[in-house]
Amino acid sequence: MEFVVKNGTAEKQKTACLIIGVHKKTLPASATAIDSSTEGYLSGVLKRGDLDFTPGHSLMLLHTHHAPFERLLLLAMGDSDKPLTEAEFKKLTGNLASQLKAVKSKEASVAITDIAVEGKSLQWITRQLVEAIEYAFYQFTQFKNDTGKDALSANSLKKVVLLADRKTADEVKAGLAQGQAIGNGRNIARTLGNLPGNICHPTYLADEAKALAKNHTRLTTRILNEKQMADLGMGSLLSVSAGSEQEACLICMEFKNGKRGAKPLVLLGKGITFDTGGISLKPGAAMDEMKFDMCGAASVFGVMNAILDLDLPLNVIGMVAAAENMPSGKASRPGDIVTSMSGKTIEILNTDAEGRLVLCDALTYAERYKPEAVVDIATLTGACIVALGHHTTGLLSNNEPLADDLLNASKEAMDNAWQLPMGEEYTQQLDSNFADLANIGGPSAGTITAACFLARFAEAYPWAHLDIAGTAWKSGKEKGATGRPVPMLVQFLLNRINN
Numbered sequence: 001m002e003f004v005v006k007n008g009t010a011e012k013q014k015t016a017c018l019i020i021g022v023h024k025k026t027l028p029a030s031a032t033a034i035d036s037s038t039e040g041y042l043s044g045v046l047k048r049g050d051l052d053f054t055p056g057h058s059l060m061l062l063h064t065h066h067a068p069f070e071r072l073l074l075l076a077m078g079d080s081d082k083p084l085t086e087a088e089f090k091k092l093t094g095n096l097a098s099q100l101k102a103v104k105s106k107e108a109s110v111a112i113t114d115i116a117v118e119g120k121s122l123q124w125i126t127r128q129l130v131e132a133i134e135y136a137f138y139q140f141t142q143f144k145n146d147t148g149k150d151a152l153s154a155n156s157l158k159k160v161v162l163l164a165d166r167k168t169a170d171e172v173k174a175g176l177a178q179g180q181a182i183g184n185g186r187n188i189a190r191t192l193g194n195l196p197g198n199i200c201h202p203t204y205l206a207d208e209a210k211a212l213a214k215n216h217t218r219l220t221t222r223i224l225n226e227k228q229m230a231d232l233g234m235g236s237l238l239s240v241s242a243g244s245e246q247e248a249c250l251i252c253m254e255f256k257n258g259k260r261g262a263k264p265l266v267l268l269g270k271g272i273t274f275d276t277g278g279i280s281l282k283p284g285a286a287m288d289e290m291k292f293d294m295c296g297a298a299s300v301f302g303v304m305n306a307i308l309d310l311d312l313p314l315n316v317i318g319m320v321a322a323a324e325n326m327p328s329g330k331a332s333r334p335g336d337i338v339t340s341m342s343g344k345t346i347e348i349l350n351t352d353a354e355g356r357l358v359l360c361d362a363l364t365y366a367e368r369y370k371p372e373a374v375v376d377i378a379t380l381t382g383a384c385i386v387a388l389g390h391h392t393t394g395l396l397s398n399n400e401p402l403a404d405d406l407l408n409a410s411k412e413a414m415d416n417a418w419q420l421p422m423g424e425e426y427t428q429q430l431d432s433n434f435a436d437l438a439n440i441g442g443p444s445a446g447t448i449t450a451a452c453f454l455a456r457f458a459e460a461y462p463w464a465h466l467d468i469a470g471t472a473w474k475s476g477k478e479k480g481a482t483g484r485p486v487p488m489l490v491q492f493l494l495n496r497i498n499n
């Protein structure tokens with residue numbers, strides 16, 4: 001989608017579709033101006049009660065008298081003229097995006113400065129609105145021959161104009177830049193997630209990283225192959241790819257744009273490009289969705305793209321532990337004992353608990369960067385869906401300030417997360433009779449014991465873990481990757497600059 005910021009007043013816009021907010025009590029500035037230039041047409045319509053003022057509702061008016069615009073979309077902003085709550089605003093942007101998808105015009109103009117949200121800046125409002133539009137207009141059609149039949153591809157809108165004035169233009173422009181970077185980064189993550197396992201395998205991800213580095217001088221890519229990982233002693237990571245024809249790799253995208261010598265932030269994504277469960281084979285139902293088991297990795301790619309777009313003055317390492325989990329004569333068996341790069345031995349009691357096996361060696365490798373903090377992002381446990389459903393990402397950490405920073409970022413980005421506890425009593429569930437630790441901790445507190453496993457490999461730095469098993473993709477009719485938690489992570493990085 002093309003966005004532009006334009007100085008101008010709503011009532012004078014020669015646009016195919018003008019979009020303004022209205023509340024019942026008093027008309028905002030744009031609406032008042034339109035009402036007088038159309039000889040009271042707008043207030044007449046509203047008086048008749050044709051618009052439900054509850055946020056999330058809207059009314060499209062065609063053929064407005066004496067108006068330079070062809071259509072007028074009224075967005076409900078409530079009965080009173082109080083600023084919207086965040087939840088109301090989310091409904092408004094959702095409705096706006098779906099109305100824009102339905103509209104049969106190439107261009108639309110939004111009177112963004114009339115929208116007020118409790119405690120939020122115009123920059124934030126702009127950014128969220130742009131993100132919502134980018135999200136709504138995303139399509140994944142690369143494997144469809146007949147895209148014309150797809151209702152989604154009937155979108156005709158190409159350009160959105162954000163109306164501002166001299167005073168507000170800078171804020172709107174700043175919000176637009178962030179919204180586009182985050183929206184695009186999120187959509188890149190969605191596409192990687194949506195790609196099937198036969199195409200998006202570990203080497204495909206490595207090639208993506210190489211391509212990104214080729215286009216950006218501030219990014220360099222280092223890719224470890226299986227031989228190199230074996231030399232480093234990554235017996236845990238390699239045990240996951242052992243059953244696969246696809247070679248595993250560890251991808252490190254190094255973005256150096258901060259102060260020289262400043263410790264980097266490391267983002268580490270779980271990149272299981274397909275998770276069959278291995279010898280502990282998963283049941284068949286919905287197994288196709290295990291192509292999404294690299295959505296943590298996808299989110300790292302999304303974030304790297306966004307920070308390149310925004311040219312953030314930070315040092316950030318995007319790491320991806322990529323492997324395919326397959327059963328075969330060469331696959332790991334339950335009961336196998338492997339030695340991780342840290343030297344700790346692991347008894348693999350369930351080959352389906354593979355995410356932690358690839359991440360633990362990557363966490364050890366991350367020590368080389370002397371990181372300020374490491375955040376891993378992983379579709380790690382079905383238990384997280386039981387605990388938090390599909391709305392909220394699980395957050396676990398060995399460092400409270402880091403956890404707080406991520407929670408604050410999640411709130412600001414409207415990309416929810418919730419912290420779960422950790423502790424010695426949970427770690428004990430991982431005790432093994434035969435090795436230093438087992439890779440599963442029994443049926444209770446599955447998300448927490450998985451995090452406790454990882455924590456044993458993340459003792460050298462502040463670390464947080466995001467379990468996105470419930471939030472990374474949608475099932476059913478809307479099946480597809482969501483691109484979460486790209487917004488939270490980019491916000492987290494943005495906040496690091498200001499501090």
Ligand code: BES
Pocket residue numbers: 275277293350352353354355379380381382383440441446469470
């Ligand atoms: N990738 C799965 C977790 C998952 C399952 C995410 C379903 C989203 C939906 C992970 O590799 C896995 O299989 N975890 C096991 C762990 C168990 C064996 C301790 C799980 O959650 O069942």
Ligand code: MN
Pocket residue numbers: 275277351352353354355
């Ligand atoms: Mn698994």
Ligand code: ZN
Pocket residue numbers: 272275293352354355379380
């Ligand atoms: Zn998995």
